Amino acid sequence: MELTLRWAERSKKHFEEHKHEVPWATEVTTQPDATQALFGIVQGGMDHTLRKESAERTIKIGFPGYAIGGLSVGEPRALTREVVESTLEHLPADQPRYLMGVGTPEEIVEYAGLGVDMMDCVLPTRAARHGLLFTSEGKISIKQARYAGDSGPLDPNCGCRVCQRYSRAYLRHLYASNEVLAQILNTVHNLSFYLDTMRAVRHSIKLGEAARFPSVVWSQPKP
Numbered sequence: 001m002e003l004t005l006r007w008a009e010r011s012k013k014h015f016e017e018h019k020h021e022v023p024w025a026t027e028v029t030t031q032p033d034a035t036q037a038l039f040g041i042v043q044g045g046m047d048h049t050l051r052k053e054s055a056e057r058t059i060k061i062g063f064p065g066y067a068i069g070g071l072s073v074g075e076p077r078a079l080t081r082e083v084v085e086s087t088l089e090h091l092p093a094d095q096p097r098y099l100m101g102v103g104t105p106e107e108i109v110e111y112a113g114l115g116v117d118m119m120d121c122v123l124p125t126r127a128a129r130h131g132l133l134f135t136s137e138g139k140i141s142i143k144q145a146r147y148a149g150d151s152g153p154l155d156p157n158c159g160c161r162v163c164q165r166y167s168r169a170y171l172r173h174l175y176a177s178n179e180v181l182a183q184i185l186n187t188v189h190n191l192s193f194y195l196d197t198m199r200a201v202r203h204s205i206k207l208g209e210a211a212r213f214p215s216v217v218w219s220q221p222k223p
C-alpha cells in the first residue's frame, strides 16, 4: 500500500508535467487540453482499515478517477465482494470507480449494481481462446462433440456477426481443427456478449431501474 501511494505521487507529478507530450493528444482531437486520465489505485489487501486509509490518502493526492486494485487474485468471491463494498464507501460517487480484474458477466452486473463504473478483465478473450463461450443460455464449451452436428447459431439471442453467420458445428470444427480463426470468432462473440451486458446495465441505470438489472445466465458447461 505504501509503495502504491509513493508511485501515485510520482506518477501524478510526471503525468502533470508531460501529459501534453502524448503524440496523439492533439492529432485525434481539436481540444488542446485533451489527454489521457490518470487514476489512483487503492490497495490494502483484504484489510478494511488499510483499504480505508489507502482510499483517503489516494484521494488526498487527487485523481479524476479511482481504481480498486489487488482483488480477484484467487481469493473467494464472497471476500472480493466484501472488500469492494467496504472500499466503495470511501471513494467519491461522483467520480469514476474502477474495479480491476473483474470478471464474469454475472460479476459485472453485480458490481455495477454496487456502484462500480468500470471493470476490465482478460476473461472474455482468454475463455474464447479456450473455446469457452458466454451466451444468453449459459456457458458453452464449443469443443464438445455434441456441437459437431449442431447447425444452430452459437447464441440465438446475440446479434454479433459470428452468431448471425456461423453455426455451432462450424465453430466447433474450427476449434477442433486448431484453426486460428476459431480464436478470432470466439473472441468476437464473447466481447460482443460483454458489450451487450454493459449496454443492458447502462440502459437499466438510465431508466432508474437498478433493481431490474439484466439477469445474466451463468452456468457451468453442459455435461
Ligand SMILES: [Zn+2]
Residues within 6 Å of the ligand: 154, 155, 158, 159, 160, 161, 162, 163, 164, 188, 189, 190, 192, 193
Ligand atoms: Zn454472438
